[in-house]
Amino acid sequence: MTDHEASQTARRVVVAEDESLIRLDIVEILRDNGFDVVGEAGDGETAVALAKELRPDLVVMDVKMPQLDGISAAEQLSKDSIAPVVLLTAFSQKELVERATEAGALAYVVKPFTQNDLLPAIEIALARHAQLVALEAEVADLTERFETRKLVDRAKGLLTQKMGLSEPEAFRWIQKASMDRRLTMHEVAEAVVKQLSAKK
Ligand SMILES: [Mg+2]
Incomplete structure (x- = not known):
């Protein structure tokens, strides 16, 4: 595959995480696995603005962020059919997961996570999104x-x-x-x- 073909097929991702070390980690995992990280944000508001502007294939987003939390941001993105969202949460609370699902998050990952947790969640979100688009x-x-x-x-x-x-x-x-x-x-x-x- 040429570089040009690779850049055409690579899935474009926006990463939103307020802890810069974790964000760095996520970006590295994604790049190592052939994703094209097109935007990075440290808060929910910027994440929504970036996603609306860049129209990525996916948004990977932390729940606890300043300005606008990840769940509200996911809500906005799914309401306007901007992009599927994978949420990163600090704990797997039932209530939180329910809120995330209602907000339209298609998958979530519990921190601390490795690429073996993140990548399958991304594939699930992308597959569910493709199914939703086909159904629509x-x-x-x-x-x-x-x-x-x-x-x-x-x-x-x-x-x-x-x-x-x-x-x-x-x-x-x-x-x-x-x-x-x-x-x-x-x-x-x-x-x-x-x-x-x-x-x-
Ligand atoms: Mg956070």
């Missing part, structure tokens, strides 16, 4: 198909009522108009509804 696309597609079906049904109804077509004829008309004009069925149905629903 699927739901969007389903919604779109449902909307199209509703609209086509409405257009068919109008074509039968106002133009005297039978239902199969109305459907074929919409289909043919879509193919002839290189429009989607959705677009044709929308035009039909717009024209015919105003017509007495």
